[in-house]
Amino acid sequence: MNRAVFAQRAAVLKAMAHPTRLMILDLLRDGERCVCEIHATVGSDLTTVSKHLSVLRSAGLVRDERRGQQVFYTLLVPCLNSFVECVDAVVSRRLSEALEARGAILEATTR
Amino acid sequence: MNRAVFAQRAAVLKAMAHPTRLMILDLLRDGERCVCEIHATVGSDLTTVSKHLSVLRSAGLVRDERRGQQVFYTLLVPCLNSFVECVDAVVSRRLSEALEARGAILEATTR
DNA sequence: CGCACTTTTGGTCAAATCGCCAAGAAAAGC
DNA sequence: GCTTTTCTTGGCGATTTGACCAAAAGTGCG
Structure with missing residues (x-):
């Protein structure tokens, strides 16, 4: 059992280990949402939400796609x-x- | 969906979100282990291992049981x-x- | 271009986390 | 009682995280 494997798993879990981020993941189960919708639902500051989304994206849990002015996020965890x-x-x-x-x-x- | 639910889930995930702690959980899948065995396997400082075990215990992921001089830890996550x-x-x-x-x-x- | 709208980034600061050291606590043996 | 063994706790510095503010970046419109 390699030590790097545990580090990678831990990185993914760490990205999930926040109430707001879990709420975002839960919201995305119903399909993609733009940042404004996520912001409206979770209630936190918009810049905070954006950073949370960045964490989820870096971890490979969600995908972002720009369409016009809006950016839509999609869940990547079936x-x-x-x-x-x-x-x-x-x-x-x-x-x-x-x-x-x-x-x-x-x-x-x-x- | 209550906000407290996400906080509780996050607490559990946070407890798991560490390479060493994941390694400990993985080790315990094969059955209970005393702290000395866990220490020998993961290699970290004994006091560090003890604190990791404390984190896992507080999160409800493992159970501890003293038998003589040794303390055995058991996995609680089927x-x-x-x-x-x-x-x-x-x-x-x-x-x-x-x-x-x-x-x-x-x-x-x-x- | 100038402007409104949506989202991201940089900076700052308080709080939490991590790993190690020293010390304490609990059980077993002499 | 004293010592050894096993494990936990308290504390300290270093690093990371999280939330907010200010500013910037990307897009569409007149």
């Missing part, structure tokens, strides 16, 4: 759905554990 | 394989594109 499912499995388990722990604390304190 | 496949698809496409681009440059310069 397996995003199963990906998110897997992450959500971790999230939900972590949440349920936290609830259990809080329940245990509650139980202990009210005893 | 879907890691498909996950990595998806990431590798992005990586390999990005690589092939880079090679194509380099080829085009070579072609142009040797013409």
